[in-house]
Amino acid sequence: MIKFENVSKSYKDGTLAVDSLNLEIQKGEFFVIIGPSGCGKTTTLKMINRLIPLSDGTILINDKKISEYDINELRWNIGYVLQQIALFPHMTIEENISVVPELKKWNREKTQQRAKELLDMVGLEPDTYLNRTPSELSGGQQQRIGVIRALAADPDIVLMDEPFSALDPISREKLQDDLLRLQKNLKKTIVFVTHDIQEALKLADRICVMKDGEIEQLATPNEIIKNPKNNFVRGFIGSNNKHGLNETLYLEKIIQPLKSQMPTCTISASSTLDQVLEKLIDQEQVAIEKDGKVIGIINRQIMIRYLANDLLEGGSAHE
Numbered sequence: 001m002i003k004f005e006n007v008s009k010s011y012k013d014g015t016l017a018v019d020s021l022n023l024e025i026q027k028g029e030f031f032v033i034i035g036p037s038g039c040g041k042t043t044t045l046k047m048i049n050r051l052i053p054l055s056d057g058t059i060l061i062n063d064k065k066i067s068e069y070d071i072n073e074l075r076w077n078i079g080y081v082l083q084q085i086a087l088f089p090h091m092t093i094e095e096n097i098s099v100v101p102e103l104k105k106w107n108r109e110k111t112q113q114r115a116k117e118l119l120d121m122v123g124l125e126p127d128t129y130l131n132r133t134p135s136e137l138s139g140g141q142q143q144r145i146g147v148i149r150a151l152a153a154d155p156d157i158v159l160m161d162e163p164f165s166a167l168d169p170i171s172r173e174k175l176q177d178d179l180l181r182l183q184k185n186l187k188k189t190i191v192f193v194t195h196d197i198q199e200a201l202k203l204a205d206r207i208c209v210m211k212d213g214e215i216e217q218l219a220t221p222n223e224i225i226k227n228p229k230n231n232f233v234r235g236f237i238g239s240n241n242k243h244g245l246n247e248t249l250y251l252e253k254i255i256q257p258l259k260s261q262m263p264t265c266t267i268s269a270s271s272t273l274d275q276v277l278e279k280l281i282d283q284e285q286v287a288i289e290k291d292g293k294v295i296g297i298i299n300r301q302i303m304i305r306y307l308a309n310d311l312l313e314g315g316s317a318h319e
Helices: 041-048 071-076 093-097 099-103 108-121 139-151 169-186 197-203 221-226 231-237 273-282 300-312
Strands: 002-010 016-025 030-034 056-061 078-081 157-161 189-194 206-211 214-219 266-268 285-290 293-299
Touching (some): 016 041, 016 056, 016 214, 030 197, 041 157, 041 189, 071 078, 093 108, 093 139, 099 108, 108 139, 139 157, 197 221, 197 300, 206 221, 214 231, 221 273, 221 300, 266 273, 273 293, 293 300
Parallel strands (some): 078 157, 266 285
Antiparallel strands (some): 206 214, 285 293
16 A cells, blocks of 8 residues: 655755665554654655655555655545644634545535534534534544544545644543544554554554664564564563563453453463463453453453553553
């Protein structure tokens, strides 16, 4: 879907922001780029829609060089969400959502139907919100509009540059959940930049960890947690001295009750982190057993959230 071939970006002052980047992002993939400030992650994102020109190499979308696309055609078919919400303040919510569909000459009925459909998807009642202005919405609601505006013209690709970092933790988690639900329904190719490892672990199909314009590791969240490639990745995700894989977890503190069909796989409540992660590689969720009885379930999202919270809290969750 999106392919980088020896892509570099350098500036006149000699700064090399991105150095010979080679990677491929698959159609329908939620691809997260993460790394410290100045690692080249935002530059990498902005080169996809030509907001920043390449210095060397080639980026292809559907096997066609981005330089061969008409610039308007390219950008109209790539949704873009910023940290700064950037809604047009004097437009209604419907008008904000409709900007790109109107540029693409969608008719009024189709555009309005799309706006209503997307508002429903993020839990905002269309009859209530279509005619409001951005100033009448909370920060979290405005960012929801920013997300669905990027989806309004049904683009194949959505670029997201730290879109939730300015929000409070509760709004941020709700929007992450909204985004996962939208992705499950719409199956877009999403390239998402963040500096937050918890966010990356929760959202990504694959994570690209960058440093100094180069890829340090490109792998699934489970692979990065279990097998960090080097000391930089290990230190960045906080795995050193925080997640001993042979340590026993207190699963009873984080399990959820069994609400539907019994998982096919069962593990002991005294299992180690390594044992739990091993099961969750192949299973969406597993049942937790204690004294011969199933006491609840744990799934990948619960485990990722647990590990990410542990990173933030300095590894105290299972001491």
